[in-house]
Amino acid sequence: MQSPKIPLSIGTVVVAAGRGERAGASKDGPKQYQRIGGRPVIAETLARLVTWRPDMPIVVVIHPDDRALCNDALSPFAGHRNLVVVTGGPMRQQSVLNGLEALQSAGVTHVFIQDAVRPFIDDGLLDRIEQALANVADAALPVLPVADTLKRGTSDGLVSETVSRQGLFAAQTPQAFRFETILDAHRRASDLGRDDFTDDAAIAEWAGIPVRLVEGSPDNVKLTVRRDMIMADEKLGGGLLPDVRTGNGYDVHQLEAGDGVTLCGIFIPHDQKLKGHSDADVALHALTDALLATCGAGDIGDHFPPSDPQWRGAASRIFIEHAAKIVRDNGGTIMNADVSLIAEAPKVGPHRDAMRRALSDMLGITIDRCSVKATTNETIGFVGRREGIAAIATATVVYGRKRA
Structure with missing residues (x-):
């Protein structure tokens, strides 16, 4: 017994x-x-x-x-x-x-x-x-x-x-x-x-x-x-050629009147907010896709369809942690996560270290493996007109044998 x-x-x-x-x-x-x-x-x-x-x-x-x-x-x-x-x-x-x-x-x-x-x-x-x-x-x-x-x-x-x-x-x-x-x-x-x-x-x-x-x-x-x-x-x-894989992700969300935006899990007060089915964290959505790409596991929409009401207003941390678990279940070790934000406002610099700490916590990796960068679009296009924020993410994962 x-x-x-x-x-x-x-x-x-x-x-x-x-x-x-x-x-x-x-x-x-x-x-x-x-x-x-x-x-x-x-x-x-x-x-x-x-x-x-x-x-x-x-x-x-x-x-x-x-x-x-x-x-x-x-x-x-x-x-x-x-x-x-x-x-x-x-x-x-x-x-x-x-x-x-x-x-x-x-x-x-x-x-x-x-x-x-x-x-x-x-x-x-x-x-x-x-x-x-x-x-x-x-x-x-x-x-x-x-x-x-x-x-x-x-x-x-x-x-x-x-x-x-x-x-x-x-x-x-x-x-x-x-x-x-x-x-x-x-x-x-x-x-x-x-x-x-x-x-x-x-x-x-x-x-x-x-x-x-x-x-x-x-x-x-x-x-x-x-x-x-x-x-x-x-x-x-090493000695054997490691199985290193890189995944890329891209996402964009529209801006509308509001009180702030959530980027990399950090809320930043602002006179606009991001429009989306979940909390519209464009950075974490792009990074979720990047992680899933390293093991051919589809994209964020396959796992969290926007048509499913249970994800309305959900924290995007859920999506990242789900993707990280899929990576690990497939024998992967997350080595690096890099996020580039393209936005005219708000300023990302003062919040960069908090964002990196949040990524470190969500992914279970050390903070030196987490990078957050930002740039403007020089007032060109929808980003330049402050109509939206875009994000590009890259994830590097080393794969070995799957866990039993």
């Missing part, structure tokens, strides 16, 4: 306070700030978490000396309203506790605890862990069966015995827990001066919390030594 499923509200603590000496010295600092595929390891890890759950509260725990490095590495996530950075302690265990304490105000029911230097987590792994928690597990641990033959050695360098691999697993992160349960366990361990646990699942075991094993991922490696960093960089750098 299957256990009843429970609703989840998940937050994540990303542990990034280590020194990482085994990875070797680098001008970029500790290994979590060294670059793979052109960006810091920690940024790659966070990008995958944000893509999986764009609104998920995330606490990043860093070393006190790394504030400048962290600010630089996380600058692409400036638009993520649920991201908090705190400092850790001298031991990983204290850093995790600091992260959990900082996450408590978010009101989550469950927490993922993730190493910053495991940048190859994927949606499938995260989905499996979430499923275990939803099936009323207090704790979930991604693991891989031990494949190598194990030997026990002596102090003088000789083999003393062969150890059976039966029932042995290698632990990965993110390790996931009911929030209040693991917070209480960490607090009790701290109060008793216990700082010898090697991971959070070990604390859960000590506290008597049952830990459910979940299938891990062979790709979910921890970057430890310099060779790991080189291999990770090569993996992200």
Whole structure:
């Protein structure tokens, strides 16, 4: 009989306070700030978490000396309203506790605890862990069966015995827990001066919390030594020709007397408004078409017919998020979104950063991948006569295998 499923509200603590000496010295600092595929390891890890759950509260725990490095590495996530950075302690265990304490105000029911230097987590792994928690597990641990033959050695360098691999697993992160349960366990361990646990699942075991094993991922490696960093960089750098697709979209809406226009999800007070069946956000309509074009999924009218009364006055955010889901369901990763607005008025410049943050939030990508530009039509044509606003959008998506 299957256990009843429970609703989840998940937050994540990303542990990034280590020194990482085994990875070797680098001008970029500790290994979590060294670059793979052109960006810091920690940024790659966070990008995958944000893509999986764009609104998920995330606490990043860093070393006190790394504030400048962290600010630089996380600058692409400036638009993520649920991201908090705190400092850790001298031991990983204290850093995790600091992260959990900082996450408590978010009101989550469950927490993922993730190493910053495991940048190859994927949606499938995260989905499996979430499923275990939803099936009323207090704790979930991604693991891989031990494949190598194990030997026990002596102090003088000789083999003393062969150890059976039966029932042995290698632990990965993110390790996931009911929030209040693991917070209480960490607090009790701290109060008793216990700082010898090697991971959070070990604390859960000590506290008597049952830990459910979940299938891990062979790709979910921890970057430890310099060779790991080189291999990770090569993996992200490619070798195979990537499946990169670009989609274009164009839309125009008529202007009429009113009190303001909505562009890229941001309302701008104005003496006119855009006429349309929904909120007439011409920018998001063009971008919706651009996203759908990358996987041959038709256009906005196929999915949200203007003849359907349920879309009257609807926020165009619904259309964008629907298109982004179609892209991801087809195995796509949104890399970039670019919107050009053609209008005589209102001025877009003062609202550009708010628009970029809105696009970042809607698409689940970092703000440096979102561009908004504007130009006039030099008083020529319907745009020049202030009869309408037009938008041109381009979306770049990399496609891989479809999610199961």
